[in-house]
Amino acid sequence: MKNWDDLRIFRAMAKARSIRAAAADLRTTHATVSRRIRALEEDLGSALFERRNEGHVLTAFGQSMMDLTEGVSVGVEAIDRLAFGQDGSLAGPVRLSVLEDLYHQVLSGPLDSFMRAHPMIELSIETTPNLRDVSRREADVIVRITSNPPEQAVGRKVADSPLALYSSPHYLNQRPAIDRWIALDYPPTIPPLLNARPVFLAGSLTVVADVLRRGQGIGLLPCFMGQGDPNLVRLPEVDLIPDKEIWTLTHVDILQNPRVRLLMDHLYRAFSDQRHRIEGRFE
Amino acid sequence: MKNWDDLRIFRAMAKARSIRAAAADLRTTHATVSRRIRALEEDLGSALFERRNEGHVLTAFGQSMMDLTEGVSVGVEAIDRLAFGQDGSLAGPVRLSVLEDLYHQVLSGPLDSFMRAHPMIELSIETTPNLRDVSRREADVIVRITSNPPEQAVGRKVADSPLALYSSPHYLNQRPAIDRWIALDYPPTIPPLLNARPVFLAGSLTVVADVLRRGQGIGLLPCFMGQGDPNLVRLPEVDLIPDKEIWTLTHVDILQNPRVRLLMDHLYRAFSDQRHRIEGRFE
DNA sequence: TTTTCATGGATCATATTCTAACCAGTTTGG
DNA sequence: CCAAACTGGTTAGAATATGATCCATGAAAA
Structure with missing residues (x-):
């Protein structure tokens, strides 16, 4: 093999299935990807x-090539983790992946203060709806809501994340006989124990919360979203519903990195400070 | 990792332990190796x-890096084999590794005719005293004298390679009471069953054979070296001494390659033609 | 249908990388 | 002891890879 780096381009290309998409992933141009793939084919x-x-x-x-490059890729990722873990410098990058709702409701403040306290740390935050895999080094630290944290990941459960029923104070005042049910479109929510009919299927929890705040009905929210919101009240007749857990995770190999440690500690403290609210234990 | 190809340079450098030596292995210049290594260190x-x-x-x-790149390297080698095996073309390269003595005594003629018969096959022959590993793709086909062929290799035992005692006809005519013993310096040869004293410890079998031809004494040679040589005769009072075997080997992954098949078949035939002589069965 | 969009190929100026050459310092061998 | 053959560093100029742009094509969208 003349140039091992062509394998990196090949993998991106095989995944993206288009020269331009692969180029975007690789932060280069489609001309380059096209050339490199051609060169690799020539070489092989x-x-x-x-x-x-x-x-x-x-x-x-x-396809056979793709199967074999998988092992190479895993090896390179292990090298990346080794290098990142080895890097003892406080100055440098760390990548954090957080669920968008969790960022808004819990972490926006703490992360802002983290960046002010450590200006030499280049923290990049990615808010996604989906899991990022720390072992593939898609992120260095992830904050995730899950019931079973992935293997190879190390970290702590920082809080439970129970659900509760919320509505606006105004809706509660003139509550109809049959409740208006606001829920997620997907995943399908458990049907309410109450006398209610679905009137709104939202695409995200942010929308559910917004509709509830406007007094359109009642609905289930994780406590970290509902609790402490002045425009929302918890319906007293229903208990907390245990759901998933919130984990702060990283990879063993990079736990030694001081930037990762600082960030993890900061996140632990942020969750510790807000744990009562997140777990719906007071208002 | 910005550039996977830097791992290739890194491995060469770690093995060669000098920038210039690594550059020679990589067929480039020491300036390039120096710069790439620096870039990799910068990146990591x-x-x-x-x-x-x-x-x-x-x-x-x-050192940790080196350990991890081992896996990457194995992966790349597997890819190389896959590509080489996939290549169905009769035109192209094949690399053969043979022991130098075996080349001279057995294969020089057949390999010459092979190259004439298939001019589009770019056969490159490496004669070495040491084992080349087919799984590392240091060679595509190896002819080796061994008693236990390596794992993962496929091929055939093409002949036994017994030893026998030889001297020149002239020496035999005026043989002294105490024989002059010509032997390899290393590996230490078994002491002769005869009445003999060591007078020459040679560095290679070629030298041993040369000294014997000049009538300097008696010594052990593999039959493929002694048998059929007009300047050597086998001492009749000693039987053939079973020793190692001659194997023609390649890797499963590249057995499909038509150039490899042609070469293997040609080698099989060459050994088959000369098997009696190699095994010391007539003269 | 027409329009819009995205795709991949081709081209060429630009940036980057590599090579060749020379340098000074060390080790090796005669 | 000196000479020769190493070592790695540095540089200018050559070779190469890259990125911006334009283009034709084909597939969705209006």
Whole structure:
């Protein structure tokens, strides 16, 4: 193999299934990706992709290649973790992945103060709806709501995240006989124990909370979203519903990195400070 | 990791322990190796080598890196084999590794005719005293004298390689009461069953054979070296001494390659043609 | 249908990387 | 002891890879 780096381009290409998309992932241009893939095919002596109208699709040989590069990729990721863990400098990058709602309701303040306290740490925050995998180094630290934290990850459960029923104070004052039920479209919510009918299926919890604040009905929210909100009250007749847990996680290999440690500690403290509210234990 | 190809340079450097030696292995210049290593250290954020007067030596971090790159390297080698095996073309390279003595005594003719018969096959022959590993793709096909062929290798035992006692006809005519013993310096040869004293410890079998041809004494040679040589005769009072075996080997992954098949078949035939002589069964 | 959008190929100026050459300092061998 | 053959560093100029741009094509969207 003339140039091992071509494997990196190849993997991006195989995943993105289009030269331009791969180029975007690799932060380069489609001209470069096209050239490098061609060079790799030349070097290996066989075609890796079939150029079809609907996109580039792996040949059988390309598929075998993809399987084999998996091991190479895992190896490179381990190297990245080793290097990152080895890096003892306080100055440098750390990447954090947080659920968007959790960022808004719990972490926006603490992360702001973290960045002010450590200006030499280049903290980049990614808010996503989906899991980022610390072992693949898609993120260095992740804050995640889950019931079973992934293997190879180390960290702490920082709080329980129970659900509760909320509505606006105004709605509660003139509550109808049959409650108006505001819920997530997906995943499908458990049907209410109350006398209620669905009137709004929202795409995200942010929307659910917004609709509730406007007095449109009652609905389930994690306590970290409902508790302490002046425009929301918890319905007293229903208990807390145990749900998932909140974990702050990283990878063993990079736990030694001082930036990671600082961030983890800061997150632990932030959750500790707000734990009562998050777990719905007072208002 | 910004550039996976730097791992290739790093491994060469770690093995060669000098920038210039690594550059020679990589067929590039020491300036390039120096710059790439520096770039890699920059990227990883830690030093990989300690620059000392007696050469570059791995740091502890560099050593961990080396351990991890081993897996990456194995993966890349598997990819190389896959590509080579996939290549169905009759035109292209094949690399053969043979023991030098075996080349001279058995294979020089057949390999010459092979290259004439298949001019589009770029056969490169490496004659070495040491084992080349087919799984590391240091060679595509190896002809080796061994008693236990390595794992993962496929191929055939093409002949036994017994030893016998030889001297020149002239020496035999005026043989002294105490024989003059010509032997390898290393590995230490078994002491002769005869009445003999060591007079020459040679560095290679070629030298042993040459000294014997000049009538300097008697000595052990593999039959493929002694048998059929007009200037050597086998001492009749000693039987053949069973020793190692000759194997023609390649790797499963590249057995499909037509150039490899052609070469293997040609080698099988060459050994088959000369098997009687190699095994000392006539003269 | 027409319009819009995204795709991949091709081209060329630009940036980057590599090579060749020379340097000074060390070790090795005669 | 000196000479030769190493070592790695540095530089200018050559070779190479890259990125911006334009283009034709084909697939969705209006």
